[in-house]
Amino acid sequence: MSAQSIVTIRELSKVYRQGEINVVALNNISLDIAEGEFLALMGPSGSGKSTLLHIIAGVDRPTKGTCQVQGVEVTKLNESQLADWRNKNVGFVFQTFNLIPVLTAFENVELPLLLTRLNSKQRRQQVNTALELVGLADRGHHLPKQLSGGQEQRTAIARAIVTDPKLVIADEPTGNLDSGSAQEILNILQMLSQKLGKTVIMVTHDPKAAAFGSRSIHLEKGELTG
Amino acid sequence: MTTAGFILRNALRNKRRATLSVLSVAASLFLLVTLQSVLHEMTVPPSDVGAALRVIVRSKISLANPLPARQRAIIERIPGVEAVSPFSWFGGKYKDDEQMRFAQFGVDPKVLPILSPESRLTPQEYEAWAANRTACIVGRLTADLRKIKVGDRIPFTSTIYPCTLELTVAGIYSGTVDDANVFFHHKYLDEACGDDGMVGTWWVKVRSIDQMQPVVAAINKAFENTSAEVRAETERAFQLSFISMMGDTRKFIGWICAAVGLALLFVTASTMSMTIRERMRELAILKAVGYRLRELLLFILAESLSLAAAGALVGVGGAWLLYTHTKMAGFALALVCAGVFVWVVQMVRHRQYLGAVVTLLANGLLGLISLAVVTHGSLFKLSQGYIHYLHITPKIIGIATAVASVLGIAACLAPGWAVARLSVVRGLKTLD
Numbered sequence: 001m002s003a004q005s006i007v008t009i010r011e012l013s014k015v016y017r018q019g020e021i022n023v024v025a026l027n028n029i030s031l032d033i034a035e036g037e038f039l040a041l042m043g044p045s046g047s048g049k050s051t052l053l054h055i056i057a058g059v060d061r062p063t064k065g066t067c068q069v070q071g072v073e074v075t076k077l078n079e080s081q082l083a084d085w086r087n088k089n090v091g092f093v094f095q096t097f098n099l100i101p102v103l104t105a106f107e108n109v110e111l112p113l114l115l116t117r118l119n120s121k122q123r124r125q126q127v128n129t130a131l132e133l134v135g136l137a138d139r140g141h142h143l144p145k146q147l148s149g150g151q152e153q154r155t156a157i158a159r160a161i162v163t164d165p166k167l168v169i170a171d172e173p174t175g176n177l178d179s180g181s182a183q184e185i186l187n188i189l190q191m192l193s194q195k196l197g198k199t200v201i202m203v204t205h206d207p208k209a210a211a212f213g214s215r216s217i218h219l220e221k222g223e224l225t226g
Numbered sequence: 227m228t229t230a231g232f233i234l235r236n237a238l239r240n241k242r243r244a245t246l247s248v249l250s251v252a253a254s255l256f257l258l259v260t261l262q263s264v265l266h267e268m269t270v271p272p273s274d275v276g277a278a279l280r281v282i283v284r285s286k287i288s289l290a291n292p293l294p295a296r297q298r299a300i301i302e303r304i305p306g307v308e309a310v311s312p313f314s315w316f317g318g319k320y321k322d323d324e325q326m327r328f329a330q331f332g333v334d335p336k337v338l339p340i341l342s343p344e345s346r347l348t349p350q351e352y353e354a355w356a357a358n359r360t361a362c363i364v365g366r367l368t369a370d371l372r373k374i375k376v377g378d379r380i381p382f383t384s385t386i387y388p389c390t391l392e393l394t395v396a397g398i399y400s401g402t403v404d405d406a407n408v409f410f411h412h413k414y415l416d417e418a419c420g421d422d423g424m425v426g427t428w429w430v431k432v433r434s435i436d437q438m439q440p441v442v443a444a445i446n447k448a449f450e451n452t453s454a455e456v457r458a459e460t461e462r463a464f465q466l467s468f469i470s471m472m473g474d475t476r477k478f479i480g481w482i483c484a485a486v487g488l489a490l491l492f493v494t495a496s497t498m499s500m501t502i503r504e505r506m507r508e509l510a511i512l513k514a515v516g517y518r519l520r521e522l523l524l525f526i527l528a529e530s531l532s533l534a535a536a537g538a539l540v541g542v543g544g545a546w547l548l549y550t551h552t553k554m555a556g557f558a559l560a561l562v563c564a565g566v567f568v569w570v571v572q573m574v575r576h577r578q579y580l581g582a583v584v585t586l587l588a589n590g591l592l593g594l595i596s597l598a599v600v601t602h603g604s605l606f607k608l609s610q611g612y613i614h615y616l617h618i619t620p621k622i623i624g625i626a627t628a629v630a631s632v633l634g635i636a637a638c639l640a641p642g643w644a645v646a647r648l649s650v651v652r653g654l655k656t657l658d
Contacts, residue, residue, distance in 0.1 A: 059514055059650035080518050087516025098511045102235045105491070107227045111514045115230055162305065 006166060006199045007033035007056055012065035014051050014222075025051040026062070027222040035166070038193035038200045040213035048222040049203045052173055056201060057090050057169045058082045070166060087115050091160025091198075093189075095172040097152040098142040105155045106140035108132070112163050132156040134188055150181025157188055159200070168192055170202040174209050186212040233528045236505075247497045251537020251633070254490040255626050258483055259545040260265050262625060263616040264509045265479050271465045273343050274403050278435060281311070282464040283428035283445055286455040292424035294454050295315035297535065304444045306437030307430060309340040312412040314426030318382030321373070328368045330382055330391075332412035333429065341431045351376070351397025365405035365496035367606045367614065369398045382408075389418040406606070406614060430458070439566065477545065487629055494637035498530050508652020511643055522645050526638045535632035541628045542618070549605055549616040557598030565592045579651040 014026040017177035025048045032069045033039055041049045054060035055067055058074045059082075067074055070089060077085060099108045109130055113123045131137050134154040144152055154174060160168055170189060190212050192198045202213060210216045229417065238244050285291035292314075301310050316330040330598065336380075340343065347363060351586045355361045364374050376395050383390045393410050412425065432441045438460065445458035459467070469476075502509070509522055548555040566589040573582035602608040605616060 054651050057514075083516050083518040085515065086514065092511075092514050094511075098507065098654075100508055101227070102239045103232070106480075107232075111229055111512070112230075114227070114232070114514050116519075120228075 004034045006035040006037075006070055006203075007031070008066075008068040009052075009056070010066045010217065012062050012067060013052045014048070015063045016053065017099040019179070024222050026055075026219070029222075029224060031217070031224065032116070033199060033201065035199055036193060037215060038190060038213040039220065039225070040204070040210035040216040041201065041203045042205070042216055043212050043219035044209070045205075046221075047219040049219050051222075052219065053169055053171055053201060053203050057085050057092065059165075087112055087113075089167055090181055091157075091163070091165045091168045091175045093156050093160050093168065093170040095175040097144070097149075097156045097176070099152055099159075100156060101144050104141050105136060105147065105151075105158075108144070108155055108197075109140075109158045109162050110160065116163070126162055126164075127158075129154075130162040133161065134158045135190075137164070148181070149177050150184055153177060153181070153185050154188065157192075161192065167198060167214050168200045170200060170204070172203055174204070174206065182209065212224060223226050229525075233525055234524070235531065237529045237532050240388065240501075243501070244496065247494065247535045248540060249531050250493050251490060251534055251630065252539075252541035254486050254493075255541030255630060256539055257547045258338065258486050259542050259618060259626050260616065261479050261483050261486075262622045263545075263549065264613075265476060266619060266622065267467050267616060268478065270473050272463055274342070276342060279308075279432050279459040280341065280437070281432060281438070281442055281445070282424075282429040282461055283430060283456050283601050286457045289427075292422075292426055293428065293456065295423045295425055296426075297428065297449065297456070299456065300448055301428060301430060301445055303524075304441060306433050306441040306444075306446065308433045309337040309431040311337045311341055311429045312425035312427075313410060313429035314415060315383050315386070316382060316391070316410075316415065317386040318384045320382060321379065326385070327408045328365070329401035330362075330408040330410065332415040332426075333409050335409070335588050336413055337431075337619055338409065341429055342402065345399045346401035347399045351399075351519075352557050355396035358394065358396060358419075359411045360392065360394055362393040362408050362410040363397045363446040364395055365402070365407050366400035367406040367604075367613065369395075369406070370604075371607050371611050374398075384443055387415065387419045389415075391415065392442055404614060406611065428456075441641050450606055462470070487633075490629075491633055491636055494530070494534065494633050497533075497642060498526070498637040499644075501529075502526060502638075502644065506644075506648060506653050507565040510648060510650045513648070513650045514651065519646055522555055523638075523642050526645065527635065531631070531634035534630040534637070534652040538626060542623060544620045546623075548599070549618060552605055552608065553600055553603045556596050556601075556603075559592060559596035559599060563589055563596055566592065 009029055009031040012026055012029040013024070015120065016023040016025055019115075020152070027054065038110070041053065043049050052062065053061050056069065056076075058069070061075055065075075072085065074082065099105075099113070103111070106127055109127045110123055113126060118126070127140070128137065131140055134157050136151060136154050136158065139151060139155075140146060142153070147155065157173075173183050173189070179187065186209055189200050189202060192202045193214065200213075202209070205208050258313075268512050281406060283293070285293055295312070298310050298312070301307060310333040312332060314330060314332040317326060318330050319326055320328070335352075339352070351363065362380075368374065374395055376397060378395045379392055380395065381390055381392050391410065391414060393408070397407065399409075430441070430445070432438050442458045444461070446456060447455045512522060513519075544555070566585060570582050570586050570589065571584065573579075599608065607614055
């Protein structure tokens with residue numbers, strides 16, 4: 001592992017068994033991701049981008065190989081340890097926002113903090129900071145249905161960074177947004193990487209979105225190309 | 227936000243479903259508690275304070291066999307006996323009643339104050355009754371229900387004796403656990419039915435508790451090997467002897483309770499499964515941000531138990547209120563109707579016309595029930611005299627609470643298993 005790498009992947013493979021057929025999602029991937037990098041993972045549908053993302057984030061396990069994040073071999077953690085590790089080290093941003101509809105924006109952002117030992121005052125401070133960072137300080141009391149798509153995704157980003165994780169995982173974060181909102185989201189992700197030193201790994205189909213990253217890598221049929 | 231607030235918010239996410247779930251639990255537990263109370267009244271009938279010193283003497287062959295009147299003098303001479311009265315069940319029908327709704331007993335009025343000191347009657351009423359052979363006293367519950375007052379003449383046609391008695395109401399008594407009976411002069415019965423010198427049973431008062439068993443034994447022995455052997459037993463034992471005739475009824479009620487519990491389990495399990503299935507993606511998100519399986523299972527369990535607890539509060543609480551403070555229950559129900567009406571107005575404002583109509587119809591029914599409960603004011607009147615009291619004992623509340631708890635836990639087993647098997651990746655792919 002290089003001194004500045006936050007993610008180190010060696011000979012990573014993932015095979016899904018579907019009845020009698022083995023589907024190779026990832027085939028012997030080796031990759032280093034530097035701390036503070038904004039990496040765009042590109043490739044056609046079914047190339048294994050999301051699978052790779054999920055393994056790095058600790059929500060899926062490889063069939064073979066290793067994946068170290070901040071020196072921790074995530075493939076060796078049990079479910080409980082992984083959950084704890086994710087809460088502290090990973091923030092998720094999904095294509096479909098995935099906010100809890102009955103909670104306000106503030107409460108959605110606060111959700112990961114309920115697992116910490118912070119008191120309500122400390123939680124409120126952190127949530128407000130996260131909402132300010134994404135420009136939604138005045139929308140905290142709104143329900144998701146009262147927000148636009150772009151605002152919902154910004155709330156999701158605030159939720160992803162409220163625990164101050166080193167790693168932000170974004171799976172097609174602009175897939176459901178218009179170009180204006182998509183631009184806002186990409187600017188925020190870029191700011192997280194450049195100004196706050198977070199490592200952002202983003203899966204995208206869109207070359208314009210990938211251009212916001214500091215580096216792009218291509219996956220095709222489970223293998224790195226180019 | 228707290229974890230408890232999060233759980234509550236989820237439980238009330240779909241208010242209509244939550245309300246219907248709570249009401250279904252409430253209705254089932256109301257029924258369960260009612261059945262258990264009925265069973266309790268049947269198997270552990272209430273007893274007057276004075277019952278501890280009273281004995282019932284009946285024919286050893288059968289309760290239906292009468293006893294010769296000459297036995298009275300023999301029983302009165304037994305040491306420890308304070309008073310003896312004939313106690314014959316008339317079995318008469320009142321007016322157009324198809325069934326007998328309240329009992330009538332032929333007794334000796336002179337000794338009733340000794341035998342039943344808990345009976346409250348004014349001295350004037352007692353004297354008027356004692357002085358008039360065709361007079362009777364009526365229990366407060368029956369008098370209120372049937373609007374019977376002092377001076378009324380009421381005919382009773384017996385289903386056992388070949389006669390009809392025209393009784394004049396001399397007084398209204400209260401203070402016993404069964405203020406629903408009618409007591410009249412046994413002499414009048416003797417005259418009306420040709421005085422065959424027989425009585426139904428003897429009602430005996432013993433001087434003290436210590437003398438109870440010797441008196442019972444002495445009475446049984448006094449008529450051993452005679453043509454009219456007797457079976458003397460405490461009044462309590464006599465009451466409980468009827469229970470043995472209800473063996474099948476107890477089992478029957480038990481089976482109904484079990485069926486109610488099972489139906490309730492299916493309803494709550496189905497509701498929880500549906501609720502959790504709709505939230506699989508959200509649960510996957512929670513897993514992704516760091517919630518462990520045990521935390522998610524606790525959320526589900528807490529939500530399930532909350533619904534069960536709310537249902538228990540409404541159902542068991544409602545039953546307790548109805549059976550112990552009937553009128554107040556009626557007013558409480560009227561308040562609920564008012565609240566539901568406000569909800570109907572909200573529905574109309576939101577153009578939910580079908581829901582408003584259905585809710586309004588249901589509310590109308592609820593309003594009628596509330597009116598009936600308030601105007602009748604007591605369980606006795608509400609049941610037209612069939613049910614005197616229903617006691618919701620702590621044991622019954624405990625049983626209902628235990629049932630609700632088991633339901634709350636059992637209902638989340640299947641969804642809990644689904645969540646345990648849920649992978650974040652698969653959960654995120656779940657469609658809304």
